[in-house]
Every structure is written in structure tokens, then in C-alpha cells.
Amino acid sequence: MDKKTFIIKGDICYSESLDEIKTFENHYLVCEGGKIQGVFPEIPEKFSGVPTENFEGQLVIPGFTDLHLHAPQYAFRSVGMDEELLEWLQARAFPEEARYEDLEYADRAYGIFAEDMKRGATTRACMFGTLHPEATLLLMEKMEATGLVTFVGKVNMDRNSPDILRETKEESAKNTLRWLDGAKGKFKRTHPILTPRFIPSCSDGLMEELGRIRREYRLPVQSHLSENQGEIAWVRKLCPDASCYGDAYLRWGMLGGELPAIMAHCVYSGETERRLMRENGTFVAHCPQSNMNLASGIAPIRRYLEEGLRVGLGSDVAGGTTASMLRCVTDAISVSKLWWRLKDEDCRPLTVPEAFFLGTKGGGAFFGKAGSFEPGYEADILVLDESRIPWPGHFSLRERLERFLYLGDDRDVLHKYVAGERLF
Amino acid sequence: MDKKTFIIKGDICYSESLDEIKTFENHYLVCEGGKIQGVFPEIPEKFSGVPTENFEGQLVIPGFTDLHLHAPQYAFRSVGMDEELLEWLQARAFPEEARYEDLEYADRAYGIFAEDMKRGATTRACMFGTLHPEATLLLMEKMEATGLVTFVGKVNMDRNSPDILRETKEESAKNTLRWLDGAKGKFKRTHPILTPRFIPSCSDGLMEELGRIRREYRLPVQSHLSENQGEIAWVRKLCPDASCYGDAYLRWGMLGGELPAIMAHCVYSGETERRLMRENGTFVAHCPQSNMNLASGIAPIRRYLEEGLRVGLGSDVAGGTTASMLRCVTDAISVSKLWWRLKDEDCRPLTVPEAFFLGTKGGGAFFGKAGSFEPGYEADILVLDESRIPWPGHFSLRERLERFLYLGDDRDVLHKYVAGERLF
Numbered sequence: 079m080d081k082k083t084f085i086i087k088g089d090i091c092y093s094e095s096l097d098e099i100k101t102f103e104n105h106y107l108v109c110e111g112g113k114i115q116g117v118f119p120e121i122p123e124k125f126s127g128v129p130t131e132n133f134e135g136q137l138v139i140p141g142f143t144d145l146h147l148h149a150p151q152y153a154f155r156s157v158g159m160d161e162e163l164l165e166w167l168q169a170r171a172f173p174e175e176a177r178y179e180d181l182e183y184a185d186r187a188y189g190i191f192a193e194d195m196k197r198g199a200t201t202r203a204c205m206f207g208t209l210h211p212e213a214t215l216l217l218m219e220k221m222e223a224t225g226l227v228t229f230v231g232k233v234n235m236d237r238n239s240p241d242i243l244r245e246t247k248e249e250s251a252k253n254t255l256r257w258l259d260g261a262k263g264k265f266k267r268t269h270p271i272l273t274p275r276f277i278p279s280c281s282d283g284l285m286e287e288l289g290r291i292r293r294e295y296r297l298p299v300q301s302h303l304s305e306n307q308g309e310i311a312w313v314r315k316l317c318p319d320a321s322c323y324g325d326a327y328l329r330w331g332m333l334g335g336e337l338p339a340i341m342a343h344c345v346y347s348g349e350t351e352r353r354l355m356r357e358n359g360t361f362v363a364h365c366p367q368s369n370m371n372l373a374s375g376i377a378p379i380r381r382y383l384e385e386g387l388r389v390g391l392g393s394d395v396a397g398g399t400t401a402s403m404l405r406c407v408t409d410a411i412s413v414s415k416l417w418w419r420l421k422d423e424d425c426r427p428l429t430v431p432e433a434f435f436l437g438t439k440g441g442g443a444f445f446g447k448a449g450s451f452e453p454g455y456e457a458d459i460l461v462l463d464e465s466r467i468p469w470p471g472h473f474s475l476r477e478r479l480e481r482f483l484y485l486g487d488d489r490d491v492l493h494k495y496v497a498g499e500r501l502f
Numbered sequence: 503m504d505k506k507t508f509i510i511k512g513d514i515c516y517s518e519s520l521d522e523i524k525t526f527e528n529h530y531l532v533c534e535g536g537k538i539q540g541v542f543p544e545i546p547e548k549f550s551g552v553p554t555e556n557f558e559g560q561l562v563i564p565g566f567t568d569l570h571l572h573a574p575q576y577a578f579r580s581v582g583m584d585e586e587l588l589e590w591l592q593a594r595a596f597p598e599e600a601r602y603e604d605l606e607y608a609d610r611a612y613g614i615f616a617e618d619m620k621r622g623a624t625t626r627a628c629m630f631g632t633l634h635p636e637a638t639l640l641l642m643e644k645m646e647a648t649g650l651v652t653f654v655g656k657v658n659m660d661r662n663s664p665d666i667l668r669e670t671k672e673e674s675a676k677n678t679l680r681w682l683d684g685a686k687g688k689f690k691r692t693h694p695i696l697t698p699r700f701i702p703s704c705s706d707g708l709m710e711e712l713g714r715i716r717r718e719y720r721l722p723v724q725s726h727l728s729e730n731q732g733e734i735a736w737v738r739k740l741c742p743d744a745s746c747y748g749d750a751y752l753r754w755g756m757l758g759g760e761l762p763a764i765m766a767h768c769v770y771s772g773e774t775e776r777r778l779m780r781e782n783g784t785f786v787a788h789c790p791q792s793n794m795n796l797a798s799g800i801a802p803i804r805r806y807l808e809e810g811l812r813v814g815l816g817s818d819v820a821g822g823t824t825a826s827m828l829r830c831v832t833d834a835i836s837v838s839k840l841w842w843r844l845k846d847e848d849c850r851p852l853t854v855p856e857a858f859f860l861g862t863k864g865g866g867a868f869f870g871k872a873g874s875f876e877p878g879y880e881a882d883i884l885v886l887d888e889s890r891i892p893w894p895g896h897f898s899l900r901e902r903l904e905r906f907l908y909l910g911d912d913r914d915v916l917h918k919y920v921a922g923e924r925l926f
Contacts, residue, residue: 153894156908157901159835160853177895187894373839373851399832399908408823411583413840415797420844427797429584470577470611471601477581484580484823489913 082112082498085130088138088461090117091479092451093435096383100451101475106130107138109457112498116453133461133493137475137482140449141201141458141496142403143441146300146342146363146392148206149217149230150175150184152191155396163306163372163397168240171396175233176242178213185216192220198488199403201458201496202445204229204300204340204363206273209245211257218261222268225494225501227445227456231273231300232257236284239275251287258295267497270295276302277313277326285330292331298338298444300363301327304351305343306374324351324360334358338444342392345369345377355387361444362389364436366409368397376417379410380425383432390441391433407437408484430480461493462486506536506922509554512562512885514541515903516875517859520807524875525899530554531562533881536922540877557885557916561899561906564873565625565882565920566827567865570724570766570787570816572630573641573654574599574608576615579820587730587796587821592664595820599632599657600666608637616644622912624827625882625920626869628653628724628764628787628816630697633669635681642685646692649918649925651869651880655697655724656681660708663699675711682719691921694719700726701737701750709754716755722762722868724787725751728775729767730798748775748784758782762868766816769793769801779811785868786813788860790833792821800841803834804849807856814865815857831861832908854904885917886910 086109090102100117108115108125121130151171158170178184195203205221207214207230214232221228234250235243245253254272261270272292274280280288292299304310304323313323320326324347327333333341335358342363347355355362364379382389391410393401414428428436442449448456464478467485482490494501510533514526524541532539532549545554575595582594602608619627629645631638631654638656645652658674659667669677678696685694696716698704704712716723728734728747737747744750748771751757757765759782766787771779779786788803806813815834817825838852852860866873872880888902891909906914918925 156905157897159904159908160851174895183894190892190894367836370836370839373843375843376840412791412794415794416800416837416840416844419797419799420840427584468614470607470614471598473581480583481580484583487911 080111082457083110083128085109085121085125085128086133086138086459086461087130088133088136089475089478090138090451091475092140093431093439094450094452096432096435099431099434099476099479101479103475104134107451107459109498112457114451114453114455114457117451136492137462137464137478139460139462139479140438140442140451141460141494142199142437143390143445143449144200144203144393144401144403145340145361145390145441145444146204146365147395147401149188149191150178150208151396152401153187156399159371159399163374164308166372172240172243175208178208178210181212181216184213188217188220192224194401195226196224196501197491198401199460199491200226200401201494202227202442202448204271204444205231206300207232209233209235209243209250209253211253211260214257215260218265218268222265225496225499227267227496229269229271229298229300231271233273233275234284234288235275235279237281238278247281247284247287250284251291254288254291270297272297272299274301274332277323278309278316285332289330289332292337296337299332300340301332301342303327303341303344304346306372307346310346322348322351322354324354328354328358334360340444342394343369343374343377344382345375352382352385352387356385359388362387363392364389364410365392365394365398366413367399367406368394370413371399372397376413378417378422378425379414379428388443389436390444391437402487403437404483404486407433410436430483434483457495457498459495460491463490463492466490504535506881507534507552509533509545509549509552510557510562510883510885511554512557512560513899513902514562514875515899516564517855517863518874518876520856520859523855523858523900523903525903527899528558531875531883533922536881538875538877538879538881541875560916561886561888561902563884563886563903564862564866564875565884565918566623566861567814567869567873568624568627568817568825568827569764569785569814569865569868570628570789571819571822571825573612573615574602574632575820576825577611580823583795583823587798588732590796596664596667602632602634602637605636605640608640612641612644616648618825619650620648620925621915622825622827623884623915624650624825625918626651626866626872628695628868629655630724631656633657633659633667633674633677635677635684638681639684642689642692646689649920649923651691651920653693653695653722653724655695657697657699658708658712659699659703661705662702671705671708671711674708675715678712678715694721696721696723698725698756701747702733702740709756713754713756716761720761723756724764725756725766727751727765727768728770730796731770734770746772746775748778752778752782758784764868766818767793767798767801768806769799776806776809776811780809783812786811787816788813788834789816789818789822790837791823791830792818794837795823796821800837802841802846802849803838803852812867813860814868815861826911827861828907828910831857834860854907858907881919881922883919884915887914887916890914
């Protein structure tokens with residue numbers, strides 16, 4: 079029997095839909111060949127010989143998907159948070175990213191990043207690298223070694239960027255191909271994703287080139303959309319013909335469609351933009367903490383969900399100060415409460431089941447069947463230890479999960495499985 | 503030489519004012535008899551024989567003051583956070599607090615609480631107990647044993663409360679005296695503070711009794727003020743003659759004056775209320791996380807500071823999910839950014855120096871000279887270990903402090919001193 083076939087006994091929680099968290103105390107989670115077979119009160123006859131791990135009394139939940147973060151920014155997360163987006167990009171993000179030309183620095187910085195990603199509650203992630211092909215390949219190697227399943231992108235940027243962090247259109251296209259060729263056949267669980275930084279950083283000519291590469295290599299894409307009012311005004315000037323910021327991506331085939339796309343933030347997406355995203359199946363990466371830290375605002379996520387948009391969560395390190403997806407889930411709830419209180423009384427706050435869904439199955443959908451324990455899903459499993467945060471009375475399993483989302487952290491992740499493979 | 507006379511070598515940061523964090527790399531912090539003598543590049547001649555602890559390369563900062571939290575709610579923090587204030591009080595807070603009549607339960611629950619308070623970054627705190635005199639004395643014993651300096655209050659409530667958690671006016675006054683007499687002369691660093699829960703819970707008759715007790719025993723007072731719109735409307739009905747919610751406290755002598763007062767929240771304090779607080783030297787306990795969790799709103803703290811109000815920070819467990827004052831400091835920054843972005847463009851966000859000041863010297867002022875390293879201040883000192891959160895490049899000391907505020911937690915507090923006494 080292969081190592082990816084096993085049974086876990088514990089207190090099991092997962093989402094099927096936004097409305098409800100399924101909870102099963104002292105049940106058996108059956109995994110066969112890396113795929114979930116189901117949750118059962120007793121071990122079914124047909125799985126009777128399967129090795130069983132007993133995590134009785136411990137929480138067992140699906141792993142989280144981080145739909146948006148910047149790996150090179152991890153090194154300076156939580157510094158310079160008094161600055162706003164465009165100022166912060168110039169003063170912090172760009173100079174720091176420029177350092178990744180130095181592979182020795184990249185090795186040190188990405189080493190710290192990968193180690194933390196491995197330890198935390200994230201099992202899948204989509205991340206930006208820098209514009210450097212070699213450093214991005216190095217990042218992919220490090221992510222591969224963690225055991226997480228990830229999409230990693232070499233960033234493209236040929237305008238409105240500092241001299242130390244800019245390519246020409248030609249270099250950008252050539253480096254992208256070099257990076258893609260370097261990654262080819264090399265990784266099992268680490269995939270390339272096309273990554274134009276955002277419209278202000280990419281000329282029309284570059285977007286056209288990237289569109290070609292995207293079609294040829296059949297790549298998904300990730301970028302930023304409608305994060306900040308200043309940015310939106312800027313895009314309006316740069317793309318006067320686009321009906322909205324999202325349209326500026328759409329015209330280069332970068333908003334989704336057959337090849338999926340993740341757009342981070344969408345704080346200020348208007349009606350047209352939301353329609354375009356719906357039509358193209360775009361994934362919205364909601365990054366609540368980053369939107370606070372950079373004073374961008376609050377994305378009205380309930381509206382997006384009501385309209386049928388696909389939504390997941392992103393830590394957006396280093397707009398977000400931490401890669402913790404537990405924090406990301408609870409921040410999504412917190413900011414939705416403020417939106418409701420301060421801006422729109424008709425837009426009810428997100429609930430714990432809704433935010434938990436977004437952090438697991440919502441973002442996991444970008445990877446196919448990930449982030450749930452329904453049969454056929456990838457076996458991304460966290461076994462969580464609550465002994466650091468004891469309580470004196472009684473809680474239901476549903477309450478224990480809520481409590482863990484707010485209070486748990488990386489030190490409480492006892493075991494982690496990704497696609498049936500145990501990482502620790 | 504007494505144990506409270508020592509020198510600490512390290513990377514020292516503290517606030518004197520809101521504007522600036524003083525930083526001294528590789529300096530000496532001199533403490534004599536529990537009081538700070540100053541920060542020096544070399545050990546001054548007159549202190550040459552004083553024992554020196556070498557924490558080179560480690561952050562050394564003042565301890566934090568938590569101006570507002572509910573000790574009995576610690577047991578159920580982070581559960582039921584989808585509810586709003588008044589609903590949450592009825593469904594969660596009141597039934598849980600009623601359990602503290604059972605001293606065995608209180609012992610277990612307060613034991614967990616005290617242990618966590620000891621380990622964290624808080625050196626001083628003002629907290630609510632329950633209405634039970636015995637359980638509140640037990641809480642005081644446990645806090646005394648931690649080494650923290652605290653004010654602890656037996657809660658008073660004789661109306662609009664469930665049967666399981668209500669006293670008559672007479673019982674409330676009698677139990678308050680019993681509690682005060684029980685605490686008399688018993689504690690070195692644990693002080694009683696008068697604690698009418700909030701206006702809706704206390705009849706006029708009870709407030710009158712408590713006013714008498716306050717004057718006789720010369721007690722400071724803590725309560726809640728203008729947290730939520732529903733609550734404010736309720737107080738308007740209950741006290742039709744009061745010019746504002748704050749005035750309803752003032753008329754019973756509970757807003758400060760000669761004997762200081764802490765009012766938690768002040769999210770919706772209007773002009774009159776702010777004037778009354780200024781005139782009475784009221785301490786505002788700003789509780790940003792609680793105000794998000796219970797969807798109360800955002801207190802425009804910069805305005806209050808500009809007007810000269812005294813402000814400190816409160817975790818408000820269990821409106822807040824955690825007692826971490828590091829989290830509280832950074833949450834104060836985060837919500838101020840949203841206030842600026844969503845509600846008032848003229849009210850600039852709080853900066854790292856401002857929020858750090860509020861968490862240390864701002865709230866510490868309630869205890870006299872606490873929360874800074876200026877000469878004459880109580881030696882409340884944290885030695886912080888950043889090794890769990892390594893970084894690949896170079897940061898200034900100021901940047902390291904910001905980073906620690908966002909990323910640090912209880913496991914990173916290496917040593918803690920309160921009033922010169924080393925707790926661990």
C-alpha cells in the first residue's frame with residue numbers, strides 16, 4: 079500500500095459550502111492514493127487494513143490556500159507599514175526586490191521564507207517572485223522542497239519602475255522564456271504562472287508578448303487589480319480606451335477564461351469590472367490585512383459572493399505583515415464588520431463559516447479539488463494541537479474551530495499533509 | 503545591593519512623546535531600587551559596581567499596559583465572534599461570567615488567564631472580574647502571584663442583567679464592601695478599582711451607593727463608554743437628563759477628577775463628552791480589536807490626542823480575542839488607516855511611534871510613571887528575542903522594533919521585569 083493511503087482519526091471539520099462547517103467528532107478521515115475517500119464514524123470494511131493514525135481529541139482540518147503573496151517581500155514584512163501603496167512600492171518593495179539579482183541573498187531570504195511556509199497552515203499558494211529568472215527558479219526549487227503545491231511567477235515589468243528593477247520589453251519576454259524553459263520538467267508540485275506585475279508596470283507591447291507566451295505555454299496568470307484609488311486613476315490615464323481597470327487585462331487575454339487568472343485585491347471593482355470577472359471566472363484574491371496596512375480600503379466581499387464571483391484569500395506578504403492564513407481568515411471577518419458598520423448596512427459581515435470556506439475551499443478551487451474533505455479532493459490535511467491554548471469549560475467542535483482560527487498559529491500545526499504526502 | 507538595582511545592556515527603545523521612538527543600540531539601561539536611572543552609552547562611574555546583564559543584540563523595551571480587559575471572559579475568548587455587542591453579552595458573556603460563583607471553576611479559569619498574562623508582553627493591567635466578591639479576591643491573588651501590577655474590579659450590576667448574574671442594589675453595595683475589606687492589606691501590587699459595569703447595568707440608586715464607596719475608599723474607577731450606537735440610544739432612554747453618556751457617569755462622580763477613571767472604547771464620543779473627559783482627565787482605553795470584532799466601529803483616536811485627551815490601549819478580552827498588547831498596538835494602527843480611508847480624510851492614521859507610545863507610556867500613565875525609560879520611571883522592562891523571526895538583510899533598530907510589534911508574540915519575550923522585579 080502506498081504511503082498516500084492512510085486513515086486519520088480525530089475531530090474533523092471542513093466546508094462544502096459557504097453556509098456551514100461540517101463537524102465530525104472522533105471520526106475517521108480516509109485517504110487513498112492522496113485523495114480523500116470520505117469521513118466515517120467507523121472505518122469502513124473496505125479500508126480495514128489501511129494504517130490508521132490516532133489523533134483523537136485533536137482538530138483535523140483541510141489546509142489553507144494563500145492565493146496571493148510576494149515571496150521576495152517576506153524579508154522585509156512588517157517594516158515601513160506607515161507608508162501607502164505607491165510610496166511603499168518605491169521606498170520598500172522595489173529596492174528590496176532588486177536585491178534578488180544577487181543569488182546568494184536570494185538563497186538566504188527564500189530559505190527563511192520557505193521554512194516558514196512549510197511550518198505554517200498553508201498547503202497551497204500562488205506567489206510572485208521577482209523579475210529575475212534565476213532567483214525565481216531558485217524560489218521554485220525551495221518551494222518544491224517544502225512539499226507545498228504552488229504556482230510561482232517571474233514578475234514582468236518594463237515601465238514606471240526604478241532603473242534597478244526594470245526590463246525592456248524584449249528582455250522581459252526573453253527572460254520569461256528562459257525562466258519557463260528552466261522550469262520545464264523540473265518540478266513535481268511547483269508550477270509556473272505568468273505574472274505581469276500590474277498594468278502600470280507593463281507596456282502594451284509587453285502585454286502583447288506575454289499574451290502570446292500565455293497561449294503558447296498554456297499558463298495561468300496572476301496580477302493586481304483595483305487595489306487603490308491612485309492606482310486606478312493612473313490606469314485610466316495609461317489605458318484611456320479600457321472601460322475599467324479589469325478591461326485593461328481582458329484585452330490581452332489576462333483576466334481568465336479558459337486559462338485561469340487570479341486578481342489580487344479588487345477593493346474598488348465596479349459593476350462592469352465585476353461582470354467581466356464573473357464572465358471570465360476570475361479568482362479574486364481578497365487580502366484584508368494588506369488592504370488595511372496600505373490603507374487601500376475594504377473589499378465588499380459579500381457582494382462579490384452574492385454575485386457569484388470566485389473568491390479566495392491572500393496574505394499578500396508584504397502588504398500583509400504575516401503569511402499566516404489563520405490570521406487572514408479572521409482578518410477577512412474583521413474588516414467585513416467594519417465595512418458593514420461604516421459603509422454599507424446592507425452588506426452583512428462575513429461569518430466564520432464563510433471566511434473558513436474562502437480560506438480553504440474557496441482559494442483551493444484554483445488548484446482543482448483542494449481545500450475540502452469531500453470525496454475526490456486532494457488530501458491536504460492539518461492536524462492541530464490546542465494544548466497551548468487550554469480552556470476551562472466545554473466547547474463544541476464548531477466553537478473549537480472558531481477559537482483556533484483566532485488564536486492558533488504555526489507552533490500549533492502538529493502535522494501537515496499535502497496531496498496525501500506527510501510533510502511533518 | 504538590592505535585587506532591583508541592575509544594569510541591562512541591549513538595543514534599547516522607548517517613547518518620551520507621541521512623535522518619536524528613542525533608540526539606543528548597544529546601550530546600558532540603569533535601574534536602581536526598581537526605578538530607571540537612565541540610558542547610557544557606557545556604564546557611568548557611579549554605577550560601576552552594579553550587576554550587569556548582557557543582552558547584546560536583543561531588543562529592550564518598556565512593558566505594555568493593558569487598560570481594559572475582562573479576566574473572566576478570557577476562558578471563552580475567540581468564540582461567538584459573529585455576534586454583536588448586546589447579543590454577545592446575553593448569549594456569551596453573561597452566562598459565562600455567572601459560572602464564577604463556582605470557585606473551583608474560577609480557580610481553573612483564572613489560573614489559565616494568569617499564566618498567560620505572566621508570559622506575555624503586558625506588565626500592568628486594569629481588569630474587570632465578575633460580580634462575585636470571592637472569585638474576584640481569588641483573581642487578585644492570582645494576579646499578585648504573576649508579579650504584574652494590576653487594578654482588579656469586582657463588577658457591579660443590578661439591572662438589565664440576567665437572573666443568574668444580577669445583584670440587588672443592597673447586595674451590590676454590601677458585596678463591594680466585603681470585597682474591599684477582603685482585599686485590604688493583602689496585596690503588594692494588586693489594587694482594587696471600582697467597576698460599575700456600564701450605565702445600563704447600574705441603577706441610579708446603585709451609582710449613588712458606589713459614589714459614596716468611591717469617596718470613602720478613595721478608589722479609581724473603570725467602566726465602558728459610548729462603545730455602540732444601540733448602547734448609546736439605550737443610555738439616552740435610561741438617563742434622559744444627562745447631556746451625553748459620559749455625563750451619566752459624571753453626575754455620580756465616576757468620570758475621573760481627583761480619583762482617576764478609565765472609560766473603555768469611546769468609539770462615538772461627541773464633542774460634549776470629549777470636553778467632559780478632558781476636564782476630568784479621564785483615560786480613554788482604546789480597544790481597536792474589540793471594536794472590530796463586535797462591529798462597534800472605529801474610535802478616531804488622532805482627534806482625541808489632538809484635543810489633549812489621555813489615551814491608552816486595551817485588549818478588551820473577550821471583545822478582543824487575545825490579550826496580546828503587541829497585537830493591540832498594531833491593530834490601533836490598522837483601524838486608524840481604515841478610518842482615514844473610509845470616513846475622515848483629515849484624520850491621518852496613527853503611526854508606529856504613536857501607537858507604541860499609547861501602548862506603553864500612554865496607558866502606563868494611569869499607574870503614575872510607567873511605560874518609559876525616562877529617569878524616575880518604574881523599571882518595567884521586556885527583553886525580546888528576535889531569533890524566531892530571522893531576516894536576511896539589515897534593519898535599523900527602529901525598523902526592528904516595528905517588525906517586532908507586528909510579528910512578535912509571547913514566545914519571544916525572553917525576560918520580563920516589573921517595577922524592577924524580574925518575573926522570568
